[in-house]
Amino acid sequence: MNSAVKSKDGAGIDFGRALKDGVLIGIVAFALLGPLVGLKTDQNMANELILQNRLGLAAILSVIIGVGRFLLSAFIYPWIAARGRRSKSAVTLAELEARARVTRGLSVTGLVFLFVYPILIISLFGVQGSIKWVDNYGVQILIYVMLGWGLNIVIGLAGLLDLGYVAFYAVGAYSYALLAINFHLSFWVLLPVAGILAAFWGIILGFPVLRLRGDYLAIVTLAFGEIIRLVLINWKDFSGGSAGISSIPKVTLFGIYSFDMGASNSFIKAFHLSPSSAYYKVFLYYLILLLALLTAFITIRLRRLPIGRAWEALREDEVACRSLGINTTNTKLTAFAIGAMFGGFAGSFFAARQGFVSPESFIFMESAVIVAIVVLGGMGSMIGVALAAVAMIGGTELLRELDFLKLVFGKDFNPDQYRMLLFGLAMVIIMVWKPRGFVSARQPTAFLFKRKTVSGDLVKEGHG
Amino acid sequence: MTTSHRNWDSDPVLTVEHLTMRFGGLVAVNDLSFSVGRGDITALIGPNGAGKTTVFNCITGFYKPTTGMMSMRTRDGSLHLLERLPDFVVARKAKVARTFQNIRLFSGMTLLENLLVAQHNPLMIASGMTILGVLGIGGYKTHEREAIERARYWLDKIGLIDRADDPAGDLPYGAQRRLEIARAMCTGPDLLCLDEPAAGLNPRESAELNALLLSIRKDDGTSILLIEHDMSVVMGISDHVVVLEYGTKIADGTPTETRNDPRVIAAYLGVDDEEVEEIEHELDETTGSEGGRA
Known part of the structure; x- marks a missing residue:
């Protein structure tokens, strides 16, 4: 570290120091590897225990480690330090503004692109070929965008680390599935019902939990997510257990047209289209797009209302909030409830899209992915969260298409098995490169003279 | 001295009676009684660890006192027993606002936003508990504009109007202190408690x-209770000084009275035990003659 400090002052790279580091680490490595790698016990033909001397291998490994450390000390650490210094000092207001402009431009183009995306895909790949791109990529990503935006209210704005968000997703999905099958209600009636039920569960969870902070809050919300899942598995009469619920009715076009082939008011028959599920997928795409945009619209409005400001103030300093007469419990509960409500919306959409729900879909991994989307995107930033969802979900989907890697690594190489590894690596790299997420700067909710972007360094992350 | 007008006895805004706060075996505040006069600037002073901030935390509802009663009479004449109220109700209903010893601003929010958060409760009602606000109906816009005007007034008053749209965390230290006072004032308090x-x-x-505090008292009629070590502030602007040592009140009176009180001098400068006894002896005689001041 010392070498990095020195080179910071413009003295160049301190090779002496780096060399010393390298030699020292090499010796330490050899001391460790000598017994661990250098000596190996084995059996010979006569079943006798013999000692194999592999000190040469240990020495080679130690040299590699020493050289690695030398390179780190000499080049990598000074480079990181220089980068950190530059990014700290050089982010001027003008740069922040420029970035904010880019973000705004991105959101407008993004929006236009999202609306023409299915048309574009159909014209490129044909009706049947579009299914993969509209459904696996478009719909899948947009579900996570919506979930990310919903959780963003809880984590990004109110600063409450909720690791059990998938529970509300599950509540929404099962609400739709059960009510649609048992009471034959339409999706359009059940969508708000699912949202309300999820919000209700958000409040139920919130009451006992919100007196906890930080890690404890995270643990209890995590447990809540698991409880919901385990109840769904074990309460077989209610939820069908691990077998789940199948043949959930599809969404109708406001009850006018059905997307079931056999139905009398079938959309495909009415418009004399060739039978394909692609039309339903496109419809679902626009449905989830509108739901996601509704989430964004309401969140943006809420941010400019006192409740939204109170959420952000709560993230910044809870004690100060209470000293200003803000009921922090209610404020947290509303954040939980509204976040949960959007989770519920997304859940009922998910159930309608899949036609099948089972507890399998609501494991902790889902919560973790949504939290990762929010953190990666930059907490509190809508566009950042959307980008992160594209990167995370689109990225994992794209990694399925890595067949060309077989050319590099040989025929036996199966890229699917490396998906999570590559994915984890990418996450680590992104977090090193942008520790506060893609878009860390904060847009103020009100201004007197001029809207100035607030640098992410000043914005607190909240501690539960 | 006995004839001087003691506003805090005749028209108190806050009366603290027999306040005791124990943390386990530690008695942080011991049977403390004092009053804060309406429209007065009252200073609570004492050496480090005397329990001043604990008193503040009890008054503002952050601690529940072990025993004691604190009654706050707001401008509209209603009486609030602070020890029974949760902290946010103390600020909302009993109209007691406070600042903190270690500044607690919303550093990632702009100055204007800080002052708007302070006006949360009236704005919340104006936005129809959010529901009307989201739908864009009701008079929220007008109320928000009024709130911004109020914020502008305070920014002007603390001389930070030019930096209204900068994040609070970017301000220099002194400006942050002033902003915290302005933020507390935006809640429209009857009693402003300032911790150092x-x-x-x-x-x-x-x-x-000093000028800011005097103008707050003059223009807004807010009573001020402050903890301070800086004697130029204490002696310069306060009307009433209460001195604590080890959680017990050792003096209570006008600045001149307390300044010349030998027990206060002893507490601040520190003297030999013998001397303390001597002074206490003298003091008993003097207080006895004054007639039940303490």
Whole structure:
């Protein structure tokens, strides 16, 4: 570290120091590897225990480690330090503004692109070929965008680390599935019902939990997510257990047209289209797009209302909030409830899209992915969260298409098995490169003279 | 001295009676009684660890006192028993606002936003508990504009109007202190409790602070209770000084009275035990003659 400090002052790279580091680490490595790698016990033909001397291998490994450390000390650490210094000092207001402009431009183009995306895909790949791109990529990503935006209210704005968000997703999905099958209600009636039920569960969870902070809050919300899942598995009469619920009715076009082939008011028959599920997928795409945009619209409005400001103030300093007469419990509960409500919306959409729900879909991994989307995107930033969802979900989907890697690594190489590894690596790299997420700067909710972007360094992350 | 007008006895805004706060075996505040006069600037002073901030935390509802009663009479004449209220109700209903010893601003929010958060409760009602606000109906816009005007007034008053749209965390220390006071004032309090407002200020900033506090009292009629170590603030602007030592009140009176009180001098400067006994002996005689002041 010392070498990095020195080179910071413009003295160049301190090779002496780096060399010393390298030699020292090499010796330490050899001391460790000598017994661990250098000596190996084995059996010979006569079943006798013999000692194999592999000190040469240990020495080679130690040299590699020493050289690695030398390179780190000499080049990598000074480079990181220089980068950190530059990014700290050089982010001027003008740069922040420029970035904010880019973000705004991105959101407008993004929006236009999202609306023409299915048309574009159909014209490129044909009706049947579009299914993969509209459904696996478009719909899948947009579900996570919506979930990310919903959780963003809880984590990004109110600063409450909720690791059990998938529970509300599950509540929404099962609400739709059960009510649609048992009471034959339409999706359009059940969508708000699912949202309300999820919000209700958000409040139920919130009451006992919100007196906890930080890690404890995270643990209890995590447990809540698991409880919901385990109840769904074990309460077989209610939820069908691990077998789940199948043949959930599809969404109708406001009850006018059905997307079931056999139905009398079938959309495909009415418009004399060739039978394909692609039309339903496109419809679902626009449905989830509108739901996601509704989430964004309401969140943006809420941010400019006192409740939204109170959420952000709560993230910044809870004690100060209470000293200003803000009921922090209610404020947290509303954040939980509204976040949960959007989770519920997304859940009922998910159930309608899949036609099948089972507890399998609501494991902790889902919560973790949504939290990762929010953190990666930059907490509190809508566009950042959307980008992160594209990167995370689109990225994992794209990694399925890595067949060309077989050319590099040989025929036996199966890229699917490396998906999570590559994915984890990418996450680590992104977090090193942008520790506060893609878009860390904060847009103020009100201004007197001029809207100035607030640098992410000043914005607190909240501690539960 | 006995004839001087004691506003805090005749028209108290806050009366603290027999306040005791124990943390396990530690008695932080011991049977403390004092009053804060309406429209007065009252200073609560004492050496480090005397229990001043604990008193503040009890008054503002952050601690529940072990025993004691604190009654706050707001401008509209209603009486609030602070020990029974949760902290946010103390600020909302009993109209007691406070600042903190270690500044607690919303550093990632702009100055204007800080002052708008302070007006949360009236704005919340104006936005129809959010529901009307989301739908864009009701008069929220007008109320928000009024709130912004109020914020502008306070930004102007603390001389930070030019930095209204900068994040609060970017301000220099002295400005942050002033902003915290303005933020507390935006809640429209009857009693403003300031925990060491002059800590870390240079003499010029300290003088500006005095002027600000005097103008708050004059223009808004808000009573001020402050903890302070800076004697130029205490002696310069306060009408009433209460001195604590080891959680017990050792003096209570006008600045001149307390300044000359031998027990206060002893507490601040520190004297030999013998001398303390001597002084206490003298003091018993003097207080006895004054007639039940303490």
